[in-house]
Amino acid sequence: MAKPGGRHKWREALAGYGFMTPVILILGGFLLLPIGYSVFLAFHKVNLLGDVSYRFVGVANFERMVDDPRLWIALRNTAKYALVVVPSQTLLALLLASILNLNLRFRQFFRTAFYLPTVTSSAVLVLIFMWIYNANGLLNHALAALGLPTYNWLGDPAVALTGIMLMNIWSTAPLFMVVYLAALQDIPDALYEAAELDGANAWQKFWRITVPMLRPVTFYVVVMGIIGTFQLFDQSYIFSAGSGGPNNATLTMVLLIYQYAFKVLDMGYASAIAFLLAVVIMIFTLVQRLIFREERY
Amino acid sequence: MRGRTKWLKPLLYIVLIAYAAITFIPFLWALSASFKPLEEIVSGGIRFIPKHFTLDNYRTIFVREPLFLRWFLNSAIIAVSVTVSNLLFNSMAGYALARIRFPGSQLMFYSILAMIMVPGQLTIIPTYLIVKYLGWLNSYQAIIVPMAAQATYIFMMRQFFVNFPRELEEAAAIDGLRRTGIFFRIVLPLARPALAAQTIFIFMGAWNEFLKPLMMMSEKAMFTLSLGLNTFKGQYISFWNYIMAASIIMTVPALLIYIFFNRYFVKGITFTGGK
Numbered sequence: 001m002a003k004p005g006g007r008h009k010w011r012e013a014l015a016g017y018g019f020m021t022p023v024i025l026i027l028g029g030f031l032l033l034p035i036g037y038s039v040f041l042a043f044h045k046v047n048l049l050g051d052v053s054y055r056f057v058g059v060a061n062f063e064r065m066v067d068d069p070r071l072w073i074a075l076r077n078t079a080k081y082a083l084v085v086v087p088s089q090t091l092l093a094l095l096l097a098s099i100l101n102l103n104l105r106f107r108q109f110f111r112t113a114f115y116l117p118t119v120t121s122s123a124v125l126v127l128i129f130m131w132i133y134n135a136n137g138l139l140n141h142a143l144a145a146l147g148l149p150t151y152n153w154l155g156d157p158a159v160a161l162t163g164i165m166l167m168n169i170w171s172t173a174p175l176f177m178v179v180y181l182a183a184l185q186d187i188p189d190a191l192y193e194a195a196e197l198d199g200a201n202a203w204q205k206f207w208r209i210t211v212p213m214l215r216p217v218t219f220y221v222v223v224m225g226i227i228g229t230f231q232l233f234d235q236s237y238i239f240s241a242g243s244g245g246p247n248n249a250t251l252t253m254v255l256l257i258y259q260y261a262f263k264v265l266d267m268g269y270a271s272a273i274a275f276l277l278a279v280v281i282m283i284f285t286l287v288q289r290l291i292f293r294e295e296r297y
Numbered sequence: 298m299r300g301r302t303k304w305l306k307p308l309l310y311i312v313l314i315a316y317a318a319i320t321f322i323p324f325l326w327a328l329s330a331s332f333k334p335l336e337e338i339v340s341g342g343i344r345f346i347p348k349h350f351t352l353d354n355y356r357t358i359f360v361r362e363p364l365f366l367r368w369f370l371n372s373a374i375i376a377v378s379v380t381v382s383n384l385l386f387n388s389m390a391g392y393a394l395a396r397i398r399f400p401g402s403q404l405m406f407y408s409i410l411a412m413i414m415v416p417g418q419l420t421i422i423p424t425y426l427i428v429k430y431l432g433w434l435n436s437y438q439a440i441i442v443p444m445a446a447q448a449t450y451i452f453m454m455r456q457f458f459v460n461f462p463r464e465l466e467e468a469a470a471i472d473g474l475r476r477t478g479i480f481f482r483i484v485l486p487l488a489r490p491a492l493a494a495q496t497i498f499i500f501m502g503a504w505n506e507f508l509k510p511l512m513m514m515s516e517k518a519m520f521t522l523s524l525g526l527n528t529f530k531g532q533y534i535s536f537w538n539y540i541m542a543a544s545i546i547m548t549v550p551a552l553l554i555y556i557f558f559n560r561y562f563v564k565g566i567t568f569t570g571g572k
Contacts, residue, residue, distance in 0.1 A: 015477065022390075022445070027448065030427070030442065031415065031448070033423070033427065034427065052429075110313050114316065119555040120324075120505075120548050121507075125323075128544060136339075138322075233507075237511075267422050278415070278418055282415070285416075
């Protein structure tokens, strides 16, 4: 900008640090410090009564996980949940985005409308769905009207997790639909035009051009979906009033961490689980970033 | 070919309309319940138009439940403060990283990139302990300060400013403006699209946040709406009419922001992948 000189450089550096100061303080105090602190906690037994005190226990917190039945239940629920929710929401998102990408009328309206669940608070969504899942509620009325069996959606361990799955497919698919839509718009028209010249029909164009071109985005959507599964909390907390019930059917990893930290007050063990969960999530993120980048550039 | 496309289009519209119905029905059902008296709700049946339309549910939660208005204000104070501080701090940092040369800027940039990948679950417990140590439990700053800047959006602002035309800033510098003046008078007003995209995600994130208030706020008067709604459930175990009225009230502000900033939405999502 101005003449490069000693005073100017000095002033620039000062401006740079000045502009960065709020962020350094906030991220330093509430992100960097907590990261280090969480590793420390994971290797300690934390006593919260009176002044907080710590006792070093080595890897005891990690060893304890192996024999923790509730941890395995939470993992099994997460796996079940991911196996159903991730493919369903990905396919649904792709289907909706593909239709919205066609030159149909009112597509803007439909896009805006479909996105509605994503802007709504999870607390509100869960309460609305609990109201719908109620024994005498809308869903059972609709099922009965269609001659299908009705369920005790809130109280029966066999279907409680299904209830949360349905709700989450419904509320997350629109988010990934928008991601897909953006990716679809990036596919060059020339590819489709060339295929048309070769006599390809709509179906062939979809399978031979659209799907392969969307591979990196699909990978992204799947990985983000899996990570979202690991992070599930609000829904199962509100659904089960914090217990993870009925009979641990809605227990998730983060709910388990919350229970150990704030109900059992065993913050060391809870931190150890959180640490392991974070490592798993970061591995997923890293793999996705590396592969995504390779495909993109 | 012609024959096939003829039936395809109506079929696609049917799919779109069916999915729009699936999207809207839960909301309409909630809206309808919020205008029904309790007797009509518990009697069951599928009736979207209330038989006895009433505004009593809304009147009750605002007038007879003294804390509801307080919860609404708490949510508003937190969401607005978090949004404003993020817009300011993330833009300042993003601008510094994009434009100003200072020792350590590269290190800071890569640290911020790395921080984007750290999942929030890792910092829940230590953040709680730090907030507790500071004596901030049951205060607004317990939620506002830890959320006041976010690595993802610092990166987004940095990318935005990197592609920002330099000429304007250079002209302003010749006119004698310093960095601070250039930033606040020239750059920030022109960054409106990026700020709008940030506003949507940050406001909604803070307004809808559940876990942080659950940890930090144990006094009922400091609850946010998302927590307050949840206590409604225990308190009025079968009073779904009040719960639905409160849910509708909570949805309106986020909905307004969404409609108002809608055109910046897609851009923001493709950048952040939502969260």
